Amino acid sequence: MRHARFTRDRVTAAALLVAALAALPVAAQPPGDAARGREVFAGKHCARCHRPGGQPGAGPALEQLRRPQGAYALTGRLWNHAPAMFTALTQERLAWPAISVAEMGDLMAYLDADPRRDPAPDLGKGQLALVGKGCLKCHGFRREGGRLGPDLAERRASYAPPATWAATMWGHTPRMAAVAIQRGVLYPRFSGDEMVNLIGFLKSGAGPAEVTLPPDFPITRAASSPGQVTFSHAKHVAKGATCSACHMRDVKMTRGASGPMTMAALEKGTLCGACHDGKTTLGGTVVFPLDRCDGCHKD
Numbered sequence: 315m316r317h318a319r320f321t322r323d324r325v326t327a328a329a330l331l332v333a334a335l336a337a338l339p340v341a342a343q344p345p346g347d348a349a350r351g352r353e354v355f356a357g358k359h360c361a362r363c364h365r366p367g368g369q370p371g372a373g374p375a376l377e378q379l380r381r382p383q384g385a386y387a388l389t390g391r392l393w394n395h396a397p398a399m400f401t402a403l404t405q406e407r408l409a410w411p412a413i414s415v416a417e418m419g420d421l422m423a424y425l426d427a428d429p430r431r432d433p434a435p436d437l438g439k440g441q442l443a444l445v446g447k448g449c450l451k452c453h454g455f456r457r458e459g460g461r462l463g464p465d466l467a468e469r470r471a472s473y474a475p476p477a478t479w480a481a482t483m484w485g486h487t488p489r490m491a492a493v494a495i496q497r498g499v500l501y502p503r504f505s506g507d508e509m510v511n512l513i514g515f516l517k518s519g520a521g522p523a524e525v526t527l528p529p530d531f532p533i534t535r536a537a538s539s540p541g542q543v544t545f546s547h548a549k550h551v552a553k554g555a556t557c558s559a560c561h562m563r564d565v566k567m568t569r570g571a572s573g574p575m576t577m578a579a580l581e582k583g584t585l586c587g588a589c590h591d592g593k594t595t596l597g598g599t600v601v602f603p604l605d606r607c608d609g610c611h612k613d
């Protein structure tokens with residue numbers, strides 16, 4: 315039958331198109347349609363809060379949203395304002411609007427977001443964002459992190475192109491919010507190039523130990539200290555210590571930010587004392603205990 319055949323050909327054509335799109339290079343995405351994007355903006359409640367020409371609205375004016383920007387940069391902005399929008403919609407008993415990848419592409423075109431405006435990612439900073447933004451409080455990543463969300467190392471298909479990532483992160487909000495409230499996890503905000511760097515790192519497939527580690531550094535020494543302590547990231551990571559083993563606990567990712575490291579604190583099992591207790595095993599060895607003073611203090 316002609317009609318059925320016509321339909322089947324269309325289906326084949328659509329399947330070929332999907333295959334062709336899947337084969338596009340990582341950064342490429344089909345160009346969105348700004349006119350359709352305007353409809354998405356109206357249909358997903360955005361226009362209720364973001365109004366043009368100085369009309370009062372709950373959010374910044376439309377003109378402030380529609381400006382030349384990077385696509386991942388916009389993803390970061392959308393992520394940031396999710397809690398405000400989530401709260402407002404919940405109060406009005408409105409469901410979180412689902413946005414498909416195609417709709418997100420159109421929305422990006424309407425808001426003048428272009429992936430070519432995003433800078434090249436800094437993988438090292440992306441790795442810091444993954445730990446620093448608290449993603450690993452819920453998600454696994456290789457050998458580290460939590461189990462409340464999927465392992466982020468296994469989700470590489472969702473990381474490109476930008477509209478896919480933006481749609482993924484958009485859909486993530488209500489699912490994450492429920493877990494975040496239960497667990498008391500703060501919703502992290504992204505600024506500057508942080509989202510570009512995070513996605514760049516996740517997409518690269520690199521593991522934490524494969525990007526540049528901070529060089530060894532001396533720990534500020536108290537007057538009474540028996541000798542200089544030098545901390546080595548490289549030696550700890552080589553022994554199998556993951557970033558989150560230290561940085562999701564009490565060690566900050568900025569030198570000096572964790573407060574004074576006193577033996578009293580270490581003996582309570584915090585900071586270095588979390589492992590150097592003569593009991594903790596890592597990389598097949600029992601980590602040397604605090605009474606081996608010259609293991610840490612050198613002169």
Ligand code: HEC
Binds near residue numbers: 355374399
């Ligand atoms: C309930 C009101 C509300 C709705 C609905 C809403 N927004 Fe917002 N939006 C805000 C508020 C408030 C802010 C600023 C506060 C913040 O960023 O947390 C904001 C900020 C933004 C920003 C960041 C602006 C900047 O300069 O960084 C973007 C982009 C944005 N919204 C896009 C959207 C899109 C797209 C939609 C629809 C899918 C939407 N908003 C729906 C209230 C809303």
Ligand code: HEC
Binds near residue numbers: 466485489502
């Ligand atoms: C409070 C817990 C929590 C935090 C924090 C969190 N997530 Fe999630 N995430 C979840 C849950 C829950 C899911 C959904 C699992 C499901 O779909 O059943 C999820 C799903 C995802 C997915 C897969 C979505 C999909 O549809 O494939 C990605 C990607 C993701 N999260 C990235 C991140 C990133 C990046 C961060 C940090 C900026 C982050 N998450 C922080 C809880 C969290």
Ligand code: HEC
Binds near residue numbers: 523527531559571
């Ligand atoms: C065994 C514990 C430990 C592990 C594992 C660890 N760090 Fe650190 N890191 C530290 C300590 C201690 C500091 C300094 C904190 C302070 O002075 O308050 C630090 C500081 C940093 C800094 C700031 C360095 C500077 O010069 O300002 C960065 C960046 C950092 N870590 C990244 C990482 C990354 C990435 C990983 C995983 C690959 C990692 N760390 C794993 C203990 C650790």
Ligand code: HEC
Binds near residue numbers: 544556560597599
């Ligand atoms: C996540 C667990 C963990 C934490 C936290 C930790 N270490 Fe270690 N550390 C290890 C392991 C594992 C080794 C290697 C096994 C061994 O030598 O006993 C090691 C070895 C060392 C060594 C010998 C290797 C070298 O670098 O010369 C020093 C010194 C050291 N740690 C200092 C520190 C200091 C200082 C801190 C706190 C800032 C700290 N460690 C925190 C696990 C940890």
Ligand code: HEC
Binds near residue numbers: 533543610
């Ligand atoms: C796992 C590493 C580690 C071991 C082992 C260790 N220390 Fe320390 N200690 C530190 C760090 C880090 C500091 C802070 C930097 C400094 O003051 O040198 C510190 C500081 C000190 C201080 C000055 C601050 C305070 O708490 O009074 C004294 C005194 C001290 N250590 C004595 C000792 C003695 C004695 C031993 C052995 C019984 C020992 N330490 C074993 C890591 C270690």
